[in-house]
Amino acid sequence: MAESITFKFDVDGSDFTSAGQASADVKKNLRQLGLSPEIIRRVSIAMYEGEINMVIHAGGGQAFVTVSENDITILLSDKGPGIKDIDKAMQEGYSTATDNVRSLGFGAGMGLPNMKRYTDFMEIKSVVGEGTDITMRVDIK
Amino acid sequence: MTVKSLAEKIGLKPLLLPDGDREVNGVYCGDLLSWVMGRAQCDNAWITIMSNVNVVAVASLSDVSCVILAEGVSLDADAEKAAADKQINVLVSDKSTYEIAVDLGKVL
Ligand SMILES: Nc1ncnc2c1ncn2[C@@H]1O[C@H](COP(=O)(O)OP(=O)(O)OP(=O)(O)O)[C@@H](O)[C@H]1O
Ligand SMILES: [Mg+2]
Numbered sequence: 001m002a003e004s005i006t007f008k009f010d011v012d013g014s015d016f017t018s019a020g021q022a023s024a025d026v027k028k029n030l031r032q033l034g035l036s037p038e039i040i041r042r043v044s045i046a047m048y049e050g051e052i053n054m055v056i057h058a059g060g061g062q063a064f065v066t067v068s069e070n071d072i073t074i075l076l077s078d079k080g081p082g083i084k085d086i087d088k089a090m091q092e093g094y095s096t097a098t099d100n101v102r103s104l105g106f107g108a109g110m111g112l113p114n115m116k117r118y119t120d121f122m123e124i125k126s127v128v129g130e131g132t133d134i135t136m137r138v139d140i141k
Numbered sequence: 142m143t144v145k146s147l148a149e150k151i152g153l154k155p156l157l158l159p160d161g162d163r164e165v166n167g168v169y170c171g172d173l174l175s176w177v178m179g180r181a182q183c184d185n186a187w188i189t190i191m192s193n194v195n196v197v198a199v200a201s202l203s204d205v206s207c208v209i210l211a212e213g214v215s216l217d218a219d220a221e222k223a224a225a226d227k228q229i230n231v232l233v234s235d236k237s238t239y240e241i242a243v244d245l246g247k248v249l
Contacts, residue, residue: 017219020198024227027202037183037204044202045178105191105199110175117179 004068005033011051011078013060016101022063023048033067035140042118043072043138049111050076050134056101057081058132071120074136082128090116090124142249144207144230147186151244153209153232156216157224163206168245170238174199181205186245188238192216197223206230211238 007029009022027044047063054061058080066073083089090112097107116122119136126132145161147153155161169181170188174195181187183204189196192214200208207230210216215233216224224231234241 017194020195020202023202024198041183041202041204048198048202049175049178104193104195105172105174106195108173108175110173110179114175114179 004066006064006066009063009065011054011060011063013055013058016052016055017104019052019055020048022051026065029065030067030072035067035072039072039138039140043074046115046118046136046138047074047076049115050074050136052106053111054078054080056097056106061131069140071140072138074119074134074138076134076136077131078133079131082130082132083124083126084128086124086126144186144232147245147248148232150248151241153234153241156210156231156233157221158230158232159225159228160230163230165206165249168242168249169205170242178203188241188245190214190238192220194220194223196220197227197229200224200229201227207232209234209241211236211241 023044026047030040058078061078064075088094092113093109095107095109101107120139121137123135143162147165148155165186166184169185171177172189172191177199181203184206186207187205188209188211190212197220210233213235
């Protein structure tokens with residue numbers, strides 16, 4: 001596979017009960033490309049956490065997943081409220097999720113830490129009032 | 142042990158069993174979805190009392206071998222449809238998470 005392939009998704013921010021469609025599609029695509037179950041699992045969990053965050057905390061956004069010979073790169077981009085203190089947001093257990101969201105099983109404050117755990121590289125760029133861009137990379141060994 | 146024989150052995154009721162021959166290699170208990178995604182291992186049986194559609198997404202992405210719904214909870218209609226689409230094994234029981242985990246510990 002010399003050339004890279006990019007998949008683009010619009011993540012709808014209005015319905016978080018059905019969120020996860022982009023991640024499910026990515027999982028399917030990666031399977032078709034013949035990637036290992038371990039890589040697929042890491043990419044799809046990291047992507048799902050990011051997708052859910054965009055829906056819950058930012059009113060939706062866009063996701064771009066690029067598969068190349070050596071790695072898979074995920075870019076999540078939203079125009080939500082931004083993250084004021086990124087270090088704090090990265091801490092396990094920190095969450096601003098509402099009770100409504102918590103009643104569905106989210107809001108443990110483990111999403112961003114999971115994204116870091118399952119990827120080889122992660123960078124958050126966020127401006128309060130403008131939005132958040134998160135880049136993650138999983139290396140294919 | 143496979144999901145199917147495990148269900149028979151400890152009396153879990155199959156709600157959906159599209160892939161009953163799948164092996165179970167351990168157990169994870171939890172209701173907070175990001176904890177499950179961070180800690181459950183591929184091929185674990187996952188015991189939970191959550192029953193909404195996000196449970197199905199997490200089960201699929203985490204690659205657990207089955208979801209076991211404790212305390213007599215059942216999937217809501219959306220979730221059951223999603224689980225059928227995604228071929229997720231779902232077992233149900235009236236027992237508590239603890240009691241199911243103890244039963245699993247005896248047979249696994
Ligand atoms: N895209 C985003 N836009 C704005 N704020 C965000 C975004 N993603 C995360 N945050 C902030 O960072 C906090 C921590 O995120 P994290 O994903 O770790 O936890 P959570 O989403 O609250 O709960 P969990 O992921 O365990 O269900 C969130 O509660 C929210 O305040
Ligand atoms: Mg989150």
